[in-house]
Amino acid sequence: MIPSNDKTSSFSHQELMETNTGRPYTAPIFRVEPNCLTFDSLCTANNKRRPQFKDKQGRIVHNNKPDGGWNLSQWSNATLGELGEAANIIKKIERGDFTDAEMPGIMEKLAYELADVQIYLDLLATAAGINLGYATVAKFNKVSNEQGIKVFL
Numbered sequence: 001m002i003p004s005n006d007k008t009s010s011f012s013h014q015e016l017m018e019t020n021t022g023r024p025y026t027a028p029i030f031r032v033e034p035n036c037l038t039f040d041s042l043c044t045a046n047n048k049r050r051p052q053f054k055d056k057q058g059r060i061v062h063n064n065k066p067d068g069g070w071n072l073s074q075w076s077n078a079t080l081g082e083l084g085e086a087a088n089i090i091k092k093i094e095r096g097d098f099t100d101a102e103m104p105g106i107m108e109k110l111a112y113e114l115a116d117v118q119i120y121l122d123l124l125a126t127a128a129g130i131n132l133g134y135a136t137v138a139k140f141n142k143v144s145n146e147q148g149i150k151v152f153l
C-alpha cells in the first residue's frame, strides 16, 4: 500500500492545492491526495524540481530550460528505464517470486515505478514542447471518435 502519510514527497500538498485551486491553501499538510493531481500540477512541480535535481555525487543535473539540458533521447531513455523497472517487478510477480506477505510491499514498489514513468513522461513531453494534458485529451477523444465510442475527456 502507498503510505497514507507519506511526507517524503518533493512537493507539498499545499503547493498542489494552490496550483489546482488558484488560491492559498492553509490546511495542515498530511499527505498528497491523489485527486489533487492534474497534468498541470505535475508539470508545474516537475518544472520547479528539475533544475534542483542532483545526481548521486550531489551535482546539479539539469538547467532551467524546458529540456533541462538533456536531449529527447535522454528523456525517453529515462522514461523507458522506469517502465523497464516496472516490467521487471511484474515479471517477478507473474513468475511467483514473492510470498503473499511480501506482495503489499511489492505492489507499493510497482506503484512507485509506474509513478516514475508518468513523471518522466511529463518531463519528456515538456522537453519536446508538448503539453501532455492537452495531447492526452486530444488523442483520447480522437480514438473515441474513430471507434464510435461515446466516451470523451
Ligand SMILES: [Mg+2]
Residues within 6 Å of the ligand: 082, 085, 112, 113, 116
Ligand atoms: Mg524507478
